[in-house]
Amino acid sequence: MTRLIAGIDVGSTTVKAVVADAETNAILWKDYRRHETRQLETLLDFLERMERETGLAPDNGRVFTTGAGASMFTELIGAKFVQEVLAASLAVERRCPEAASFVEIGGQDAKIVILRKETEDGPAKKFPSMNDKCAGGTGSVIDKISMKLGIPLADLSGLHYDGIRLHPIAGKCGVFAETDINGLQKQGIPAEELMASLFEAFVIQNLQVLARGHTLLPHVLLLGGPNAFIPGMRQAWVHNIALMWRERGIEIPDGTRPEDLIRAPEDAEYYGALGAIEFGREEEPEIGRYLGLEKMRALAADRSSGRSRNGTGVPALAGSEQEVASFLAAYAPPPFVPPVFSPGDVARGFIGIDGGSTSTKAVLLTPEGKVLARAYQLSKGNPIQDTVEILEKLRGQVEEQGARIEVLGVATTGYAKDTLRDVIRADVALVETVAHTNSALHYYDIPDAIVDVGGQDIKLMVLKDGRVKDFKLNTQCSAGNGYFLQAIAEGFGYRVEQFADVAFTAREMPVFPYGCAVFLQSDIASFQAQGWKPNEILAGLAAVLPKNVWLYIAKIPNLAELGTRFILQGGTQNNLAAVKAQVDFIQERFRGTGKTPEIIVHKHAGEAGAIGAAFEAVTLWRQGRKTSFIGLDAVRRIEYRTTVGEETRCSFCKNHCLRTFIDIGGEGEKPRRLIIAACEKGAVEDLGAMKAIQADLDAARDANPNLLEYASREVWRAHAGRKPTPVPARNFRRRAVMERRARFRVGIPRVLGMYSYAPLFSVYFESLGIAPENIVYSDFTNEEMFRAGTKRGSIDPCYPSKLGLAHVHNLLFEKHRKKPLDCIFFPMLDVLRTPLSIRAANACPTTALTPEVVRAAFTKESDLFAESGLLYLNPLLDMSRPQLLARQLYAALRPLLGLSLKENREAVRAGYAALDEYEAKVRRRAREVIDRLERERRIGIVLLGRPYHHDPGINHGIPEELQKRGYPVFSQATLPMDDDLLERLFGDEVAAGVIEHPLDISDAWKHSYSANSAYKVWAAKFTARHPNLIAVEMSNFKCGHDAPIYSTIERIIEMSGTPFFAFKDIDENRPTGSIRLRVETIDYFLKHYQQDLAAGSPAGENDLPVALEMP
Secondary structure, eight states: OOOEEEEEEEOSSEEEEEEEETTTOOEEEEEEEEOTTOHHHHHHHHHHHHHHHHOOOTTTEEEEEESTTTHHHHGGGTOEEOOHHHHHHHHHHHHOTTOSEEEEEOSSOEEEEEEEESSSSSOEEEEEEEOOSOOTTSHHHHHHHHHHTTOOGGGGGGOOOTTOOOOOOOOSOHHHHHHHHHHHHHTTOOHHHHHHHHHHHHHHHHHHHTSTTOOOOSSEEEESHHHHHOHHHHHHHHHHHHHHHHHTTOOOOTTOOHHHHEEOOTTGGGHHHHHHHHHHHTSOTTTTBOOOSHHHHHHHHHHHTTOOOSSOOEEOSOSSHHHHHHHHHHHSOOOOOOOOOOTTOEEEEEEEEEEOSSEEEEEEEOTTSOEEEEEEEEOOSOHHHHHHHHHHHHHHHHHTTTOEEEEEEEEEESTTHHHHHHHHTOSEEOOHHHHHHHHHHHHSSSOSEEEEEOSSOEEEEEEETTEEEEEEEOOSOOTTOHHHHHHHHHHTTOOGGGHHHHHTTOSEEOOOOSSOHHHHHHHHHHHHHTTOOHHHHHHHHHHHHHHIIIIIISOOSOGGGGOSEEEEESGGGGSHHHHHHHHHHHHHTOOSSSOOOEEEEOTTGGGHHHHHHHHHHHHHHHTTOOOOOOOHHHHHHOEEEEEOSGGGOOOSSTTOOOOEEEEEEOTTOOOEEEEEOSSSGGGOOOHHHHHHHHHHHHHHHHHSOBHHHHHHHHTTOOOOSSOOOOOOTTOHHHHHHHHHHHHOOEEEOOOTTHHHHHHHHHHHHHHTTOOGGGEEEOOOOOHHHHHHHSTTOSSOOOHHHHHHHHHHHHIIIIIHHHSOOSEEEOOEEEEOOOSSBOSOOBOOHHHHTHHHHHHHHHTSSSOHHHHTTOEEEOOEEETTOHHHHHHHHHHHHHHHHOOOHHHHHHHHHHHHHHHHHHHHHHHHHHHHHHHHHHHHTOOEEEEEOOGGGGSHHHHTTHHHHHHHTTOOEEEGGGOOOOHHHHHHHHHHHHHTTSSSSTTBOTTTOSOOOBHHHHHHHHHHHHHHHOTTEEEEEEEETTOTTTGGGHHHHHHHHHHHTOOEEEEEEEOSOOOHHHHHHHHHHHHHHHHHHHHHHHTTOOTTOSSOOSOEEEO
């Protein structure tokens, strides 16, 4: 007889269990516990307690399981497994039948389920949506970030959202969010504001992606541990779902508050287990019959003795203790032995400070490069305090011996370099890529590759004959880096210093895929459930690091092409398990030369960046520059106060950004204020000072035109050169048509292909008699527009395509409400026109079909266009053939505008003429700039992108950052095509028969079906052949048309010997710090390249990177 029925939910981070009375369904027992990756042990403990405290036994109980980690244990106890979406849905339907949707957030899973009842008493149709393998926006990320901020897990229940100031944080990925929070924390933003901002980011991300365009109608249940225990998460859901209701006209009953309809029910964390019970109640009595604990205990005993494991692995990092000893003898850096000072000695030297993402390092260096003292500590979240403490440690190593330090110069590097430079008045702030290169070049003769692995960054510097020729940096993702390895070790109860010792005891290890750190977190739980031990998992994670370096970031399969000498540095290289994995990988992937790679661990691996910075200070000192450093005693006395609030908000532009004020003082120090701002103008308080900064910026812009900005401004200015044909006075019907057209208002999204074809459509409509002021484009892309407009998306395409939703939303809910529109015109541009000789000129299918995706999104639940009283037109157009385009536009617009064939043809002709005029105008301006570069022996940067990269909301201001540093910026669409210039660049190849004419790309890319991809290849050829131009490739995350030509473009540039840089994987997240790092690195090396160019050095003989990949 069944007396008890149990539901067990084994999740990725917790185990939840409920025991209920089989007859009354009353809950008799329940518990919720983090399993800390020990699912088997936690589940066994639960079952033992359930037997002991409720009497659960094989003769009276049934068990049903659910959750990501339950399936491997289910058969052992005779249970029946229930899919987790089904389980949660059943619990909601039975316990809260009024619910129309629910959101469940777990440790590594997030799901939104829409419930739609077709009949009053019938079952609800379910529309579930779950996150993919990525765990961004879930409880594990909240745990990780809260720990980094010093918030104990027990204190999460005290975090709130309502009334807390919010800051922009990326919610798409947990690693991106962590990077943003790291930067904000260093600006002094309080932890409670950072956590509230994290809740906001995760809620918005889940609404944009998981809601799939559905409206979460009341009642909405908030399930799962984070929603149950963290009030800030619940408040963020209430705020944003209520905002969705207001935007979509969902009315709630009078006297009802949103929080009454959006709530976490009692036992919200147990709904998976409760649903498993509900499933079991409908099964036959023999299903799920409890078998007891014998098999579970046997499995636990086998695993503890190492006899049982599900799944196979590979040999671990070391096969024996002898192998470990041999490795350590060869690669363990010698311990640092500081010099001995006598009382009264003076240690004259240079201080280098590396304020990194997760740690702070400092060194005291002699002019000859000898390290007198060094210090390293994990960051406590405040770079100023970290620096005060690290310098105190540094001076203590000298002064404890009775000596003193005379500081000759100071340099800073790392993420906090600029703030630290200003606080302590260091002599220079050096970008960390250069600092690490300086350090390796000083200690090791002619290295071929330098691998720096830090807390969040991986940097690969490739050299030839002692000169840097290639850079690779990780994108926004910090997959498998130092902080991740440290966090996992601590999760297993080990200090990071113990990582290698523990990992070296493993003789077998699981195989982790390389890539995202959050993906790895998911795999850890799976491997632990399979029986892999902590030492084996740590060994497997160490083995991921070289894959991330060489396969994920560098994409170099055969390392022999780089040379033979590899230098490993950065704090992560202190972890000798990570070093062992890298040594093995490099040796394995070093093929075809008959040589053996030489792999060296930098003897000051953790402090390498600080040492490289100190060398920069040495260089300045040798040039006769006296240090501006405030002195070690003044550092000791530093007092500071950080302020972020309404009183710090900038008023110098419409953005009104929050700034961070750092007021610095101290005994005997004159008070001063540092300002951390989003732009140069915000870095001052005085209006006069701001105007001086603005004048300097204007001068830089005038001297270095940004052709992308110029083109993106001019493309919307085209107007018809003639008026519509007058209508005879007695043609009353025709006059009525023209009067109607004059009043007709058309809205056009300012997005995607419109950055190429807006002149054609503007003039086309104007030529038909539509007043220019009635041709209404959506606003320029900004973050507010994106957030407001993309919640209706049902798919997750590339960022530019997502913006189609946002721009139509802007037209519908902003422009139309202010002054009604008659239609929204968002054509599907299928075939594009091109000046190149290629096989076909198709548009990207994703962007071409975006208008149809937008139509589906805005008519999913109801036809918002019809309800708003306007039409939505998205005809399929061929831009390459004017006559066909005329027919297509005529078919689409004749019923609406009463077109005649003749006037339609003339309007199309006028549109093409306007497009030709716009393109010619932009190219004339570009030619003027190129001619000036040639005269002045300067360089400009060509952005190899797509038309929509003219959109400032998509290019993230990267062109402006480069322009401010003294480089004119072009795009592939703005490059001039004058015959004399093309003859100069391509004439020899045409004469030799390599190509038929200058606009032929068949020598480089024969599969030329995509118009914009082909144009990018041609622009790469153009740039590679011009000595005054440097290529910067720009590509968006998920760009399927860019991926096939990455290697082709890089090869074109490499063969010419000119520098090449790339910003890839751009999306809605704007990683300011990451962009700045890369722009500064580009600037540093281009300055050297430009000096050589001005001096007449041949291209390709300069100390510069060939390929620098970045997000």
